[in-house]
Amino acid sequence: MSEPSAWRAWFYLVGHSWQRLARARLMIWLSLGLLGLFALIVVVNHQTGRMSMARWQMPRRSGVSYQDHLDNAVKAGSLLWTDPAQSIRFAVTGAVGGAIHDASPFYIFSNGMIFSVFATILLPLWTLSFATEGLGRPREVGNLAWLLTRPLPRYSVYLATFLAALPWCLALNVGGLWVLCAAAGTAGERAFPLYWPGVLWGTLAFAALFHLMGACVRRPSLTALLYALFLESIAGNLPREFKRLSISYYMRCLMFERAEEYGIRPQNPSIYVTVSGATAAWTLACITIGTILVGMWVFSRREYRDL
Amino acid sequence: MNTHESNIAAPGLEEAPRPSVVSVAARAERTPARETPPLADEPVLVFEQVSKWYGSVIGVNQVTLEIRPGITGLVGHNGSGKSTLMRLAAGLARPELGRVLVGGLDAWSWEAKRNVGFCPDLDVFYEEMSGRGFIQTMARLCGYTRAAAHRRAEDALLLVGMAQRARLPLAGYSKGMRQRVKLAQALVHEPALLLLDEPLSGIDPVGRREMIAIFHELARRGTCLLISSHELDALERLTDRVAIMAAGRVAAVGALTQIRDLLADHPRSIRLACDQDNLLARRLLEMDEVVGLERTPGGQGFLISVRGRDFFQKLNRVVLDENLEMRHMETLDESTEDILDYLLGGRPSN
Numbered sequence: 195m196s197e198p199s200a201w202r203a204w205f206y207l208v209g210h211s212w213q214r215l216a217r218a219r220l221m222i223w224l225s226l227g228l229l230g231l232f233a234l235i236v237v238v239n240h241q242t243g244r245m246s247m248a249r250w251q252m253p254r255r256s257g258v259s260y261q262d263h264l265d266n267a268v269k270a271g272s273l274l275w276t277d278p279a280q281s282i283r284f285a286v287t288g289a290v291g292g293a294i295h296d297a298s299p300f301y302i303f304s305n306g307m308i309f310s311v312f313a314t315i316l317l318p319l320w321t322l323s324f325a326t327e328g329l330g331r332p333r334e335v336g337n338l339a340w341l342l343t344r345p346l347p348r349y350s351v352y353l354a355t356f357l358a359a360l361p362w363c364l365a366l367n368v369g370g371l372w373v374l375c376a377a378a379g380t381a382g383e384r385a386f387p388l389y390w391p392g393v394l395w396g397t398l399a400f401a402a403l404f405h406l407m408g409a410c411v412r413r414p415s416l417t418a419l420l421y422a423l424f425l426e427s428i429a430g431n432l433p434r435e436f437k438r439l440s441i442s443y444y445m446r447c448l449m450f451e452r453a454e455e456y457g458i459r460p461q462n463p464s465i466y467v468t469v470s471g472a473t474a475a476w477t478l479a480c481i482t483i484g485t486i487l488v489g490m491w492v493f494s495r496r497e498y499r500d501l
Numbered sequence: 502m503n504t505h506e507s508n509i510a511a512p513g514l515e516e517a518p519r520p521s522v523v524s525v526a527a528r529a530e531r532t533p534a535r536e537t538p539p540l541a542d543e544p545v546l547v548f549e550q551v552s553k554w555y556g557s558v559i560g561v562n563q564v565t566l567e568i569r570p571g572i573t574g575l576v577g578h579n580g581s582g583k584s585t586l587m588r589l590a591a592g593l594a595r596p597e598l599g600r601v602l603v604g605g606l607d608a609w610s611w612e613a614k615r616n617v618g619f620c621p622d623l624d625v626f627y628e629e630m631s632g633r634g635f636i637q638t639m640a641r642l643c644g645y646t647r648a649a650a651h652r653r654a655e656d657a658l659l660l661v662g663m664a665q666r667a668r669l670p671l672a673g674y675s676k677g678m679r680q681r682v683k684l685a686q687a688l689v690h691e692p693a694l695l696l697l698d699e700p701l702s703g704i705d706p707v708g709r710r711e712m713i714a715i716f717h718e719l720a721r722r723g724t725c726l727l728i729s730s731h732e733l734d735a736l737e738r739l740t741d742r743v744a745i746m747a748a749g750r751v752a753a754v755g756a757l758t759q760i761r762d763l764l765a766d767h768p769r770s771i772r773l774a775c776d777q778d779n780l781l782a783r784r785l786l787e788m789d790e791v792v793g794l795e796r797t798p799g800g801q802g803f804l805i806s807v808r809g810r811d812f813f814q815k816l817n818r819v820v821l822d823e824n825l826e827m828r829h830m831e832t833l834d835e836s837t838e839d840i841l842d843y844l845l846g847g848r849p850s851n
Contacts, residue, residue, distance in 0.1 A: 198615070198644030198690065206641045217629065336625040340686070343591055343621075344642040345614040497594050499555065501623065 204350050207341070211328060211358030218331070221323050228316065229370045236307060236377040245306075245381060246298045264291050299381035304458050307374060308389055313442060313449070317367050317393065318400055318422030324362040325401040326415045328355035329493070330408035339501040349490035356405045356486060360398075367397040388452040395478040396445030402485035403441065409493045437466070441481060447474040544569050545616075545694045545725035546590055546608075551599035553585055560585035562749035563599070568694075568727050572720045574736040575729035577746030583729045584622065586746065587698050590727065591619040603694055615643075618687030622698040624679060632667035632674065632682045633658060636689055643690040650689075657685040662711055676703030684712070688719075695719065697728045701735050713739055767808075768792055774802025774829035775820075784819045788812065802829055 216222070239245045250260045258266075267288040329352070332338035341351050371393050375382030400422075407421075408414040429440035437443045450459055451471035460466035469477070544567035553560040561582040577583045588594040589601045592608045606613035626635055636657055640650035658664040661681040671682065680703055687695055697716075701709050716739055720726055730736045736743065737757070745753045745760070753760045774797075775781050782803060785791045793806035820827060 196646050196649050200611070200644055202646065203642050203644035206644075210638060210642065214627070336623055337627060339593065339619075339621055339623060339625075340627075340639065341642070342593055343614060343617070343619045344639070345611050345644065345690075346642070347611045499594075501593060501621075 198345070200346060200350075203344065203346055204354055207344075207346065207351065207354040208358050211355045212361065214331070215324055215327060215359060215362055218324075218327060221327070225320050225323055225366055228319070229366070229373060232307070232311060232316065233373050233377045236303070236374055236382075240299075240377065240379050240381075245302050245378065260291075264288065267291055299378070300384050300456055301458065303378045303381040303385060304389075304453060304456075307378070308371075308385060308449070309446065312371065312374060313393075313396070313446060314427070315423070316370060317396060317445075318426065318442070319419075320366040320370065321363045321397055321400040322404045322415060322418035322422055324359045324366070325356075325404035326408040326418050328359040328405055328408055330414035333408070333498060333500075334413075336501060338498060342498075342501070348494040352405075352409060352490045352493040353486070356402070356489070359405060360401055363397050363401045364394070367393050384456070385453075388456075389449050391475070392445050392448035392452065395448060395475055395482075396441065398482040399441045399444070399478045399485070402482045402489070406485050406489040406492070409489055409496065434467075438469075441478070444469070444474040444477045444481075447471065448478075542569060545604060546727065547602040548586070548589070549599050549602070551589060551596040551601055553589060553594060553596050559749045560594075561589070561596075561746075564749075564751050565599075566744055566751055566754060568725055568744075570693075570720070570723050570725045571742065572716055572726045572728060572740035574740050574743040575727055575746065576731075576736060576743050577729075577752075581746040582749040583746050584698065585749075587619075587621075587696050587727070587729055590694070590696050591617060591621075593619075615690065616693045618690065618692035618695045620680075620683045620687040620695070620697045620700055624676075626671045626679070626682070628672040629670055631670055632663055632678070632685075635671060635682060636667070636685050639686040640689045645690075653689050653691075654685075657689045660688060660715060661685045662708075677705060677708050680704055681708075681712075684715070693723075693725060695724055695726045697726060699730055700728060701730060709735065768806040769808075770833040771805050771807060772797065772802060772829060772831045772833060773805060773827070776826040776828065777823070778802060780823055781819070781825055784823065785816075788815055790815065804833075 236245070243249070251257045252260070252263075267284060270284050329338065332341065342348065344351075346354075368390055371390060372386055375386035375389075378385065403421075404414070404418045407418050411417045426440050426442050430437050430443050430446075432439075446460075447468040448471050450468050451474070460468065468474075546566075546568035548564045548566040551564045552562055564582070564586065566586075575583050575586065585594065589596060590603065590608055592603075592610070592614055595609050601608040603613040604616045606616075608617070627638070630638065633654060636654035637650050640653045641647070643650075645653060655664065658667045661684050663678065663681045663685060666678065667682070671679070674682065680700060684697070684700060687697070700716075701712060704712060713735070716726055716728065728736065728739060741756045741758065743754070743757060743760070744751050773781065773785075778801075782794060785805060786794060788807075790807045790809040790812040791805050792808050794803055795805075796803050819825070
C-alpha cells in the first residue's frame with residue numbers, strides 16, 4: 195500500500211479544481227457567446243470596410259468622406275499642373291493620406307475594440323467569471339468543507355484553486371484576443387503580437403485579485419463585477435497618481451508602449467501620464483505575487499462559519 | 502491482512518466480498534504523522550480550556566475534554582456547542598482560547614487531518630459525481646495513488662453498504678445513502694479519529710442497525726469515534742459514554758450510569774407495586790432516601806421519589822423482611838433523555 199503524499203494530493207487538487215470549473219458550462223458558454231458576438235462585430239466591420247477611416251466624414255455626418263478626399267487628391271494630382279512644386283505637393287499629400295488610410299484599421303481596431311471593449315469589459319468579465327469561482331463557488335454551495343478537511347495545508351488549497359482557474363482566464367483572455375485579432379484581418383495581425391503581453395500580465399493581476407475576493411467576500415462575483423466595471427473605471431480616470439491604483443492602468447501602459455510606434459497613445463497624454471512598459475510589467479507582477487501571498491495568508495487563517 | 506478485519510461487515514451484507522481494510526497497526530505504520538499508534542488509554546482528541554466565540558455569542562466556553570478510543574456520544578440541545586466542538590476537532594474552526602489537539606497535533610494543522618475523518622452534518626456533495634467517484638476523489642485528495650484510492654474507496658463503500666449502489670450520481674441518492682457516502686469519505690483514509698455529526702439522521706431502522714454495527718466494529722478496531730446526535734435512544738444503543746453539552750460547556754462526561762450516580766442527589770422516580778402496598782408504603786416512608794410517595798392513578802402501586810445510592814439495598818431488605826411479592830418495579834427517569842433534561846435544566850430535547 196503506497197504512502198499518501200501531500201504533493202500528490204496537491205497536484206490532484208489542481209486538476210480536480212480545473213475540472214470543477216469545466217463543469218460550470220453555463221459560464222463557459224456565456225463567455226464563448228460573448229466572444230463570438232464581438233468577433234462577429236469585428237468581422238462585419240472589417241468586411242464592410244468600417245474598420246478604417248474611409249467612411250469618416252468632415253464635418254461629421256455631412257461632409258466629404260476621407261475616401262472621397264483621397265480620391266479627389268489623386269484626381270487633382272493627375273491634372274496638368276504648370277507648377278511642378280504644386281504637383282509634388284499634391285502627390286505627397288495623397289501619399290501621406292493613403293498611408294494614414296492604410297494604417298487606420300489598426301488604429302480603429304485598437305481604440306474601438308481592444309482598449310474600449312476588450313480591456314475595459316471583456317477581460318475583467320472573463321477573468322472574474324473563473325477566478326472568483328475557484329473558491330467562491332465552493333463557499334456558496336457549501337462543499338468547500340470537503341477540501342478543508344483533507345490533509346492539505348490551507349495555503350496550498352488556495353494556490354491550487356488559483357492555478358486551476360488560471361488556464362481558463364488565460365485561455366479566454368489571450369485566446370479571445372487572438373480570435374478578435376484574427377477576425378480583424380491585417381489590423382489584427384499587427385495588434386496581437388503587440389498586445390498579448392499586456393493582456394497576459396493584466397489577466398494574472400486581475401485573476402489574483404478576484405481569487406482573493408473569492409476567498410474573502412460573501413458574494414465574490416458581484417463584488418468583482420462592481421469592482422471591475424466601476425472602481426477600475428473610476429480609478430483609471432482619476433487625475434495624476436490616483437489612477438495608479440487601477441490594475442487596468444498598468445495593463446494599458448504596457449499596451450500603449452508596445453503600440454506607440456503605430457500612433458497608439460492615450461487620448462489625452464497630458465492627463466493620462468503613462469509609466470514605462472517595464473515599470474508596468476513589474477508592477478503587475480508584484481500585484482499578482484503580492485495578492486497571491488496575501489490570499490494564501492488570509493485563507494490559511496480564515497474560518498468559514500457557514501460550512 | 503489481519504484476521505479480525507476479515508469479519509467486518511455491516512448486517513445484511515453477508516453475501517458481499519469482505520473489505521480488505523488494513524489493520525489498525527498497519528495503518529499507523531503508514532501514517533507519517535502518527536509514528537506510534539496511540540495506546541488504548543491515550544486520548545486521541547484533547548480539548549484544553551477551549552473557548553470559542555462567534556462575535557458576541559459564545560460557542561463553547563472553557564471546555565476541557567479528552568476523547569479516547571471507542572465511541573463517545575456528544576449530546577446537547579441546539580446551540581449547546583456540539584457542532585462548534587466538532588468543527589474545532591475537524592480543524593474547521595480555531596479556538597480563541599485554549600487548544601485542540603488530535604494525536605498531539607494542533608487540530609487546525611493539516612498534519613492533524615491525516616488522523617481525522619469528518620462526517621459533517623451538511624448535505625452538499627459534488628452532485629454530478631457518482632458515490633464511487635466522490636469517495637475516490639476524497640481518497641486522491643488525501644494523497645493516495647489512483648490505484649490505492651480506488652482500492653480504498655471500494656473498501657469504504659463496502660463497509661458502509663454502498664458498494665452495489667455507488668455508481669449512480671449523488672444527486673439521486675436518498676438521505677440514508679448520502680449519510681453512508683459521507684461516512685465512507687470519512688473512513689477512506691482510515692483515520693484514528695472519526696467525527697460524526699448526526700450520522701444516523703435520515704436513515705431507516707434497518708440501515709440504522711447496520712450503521713451502529715459499523716460504528717461498533719470501528720470502535721473494536723481501536724478507532725476513536727465522537728458521535729453527536731439528538732437521537733438519544735440511538736446514542737444509548739451505541740455507547741454509554743457521553744459528553745453532555747449545555748450552553749457551550751460540558752455539563753457532564755462519562756458513562757451514563759456514572760453520570761447518574763453523580764446525580765445521586767437528584768430525586769429519581771420509581772413505580773412500585775406489590776401484594777401489600779400499604780405495608781410497603783409504610784416501610785418506605787421510614788427510609789431517609791424516600792422523599793415523596795403518591796398513589797398511582799389506577800390505585801395499583803405507587804410512585805416514589807428517592808434520593809441517594811442506598812435505596813435499592815434497603816428496598817431489598819424490606820422485601821425480604823416482610824416477605825413481599827413484588828409485582829412491578831420501574832425506574833422512570835433513568836434514560837439519557839431524562840438525565841439530559843435534568844442537566845440542561847429541564848428543557849425539552851430536540
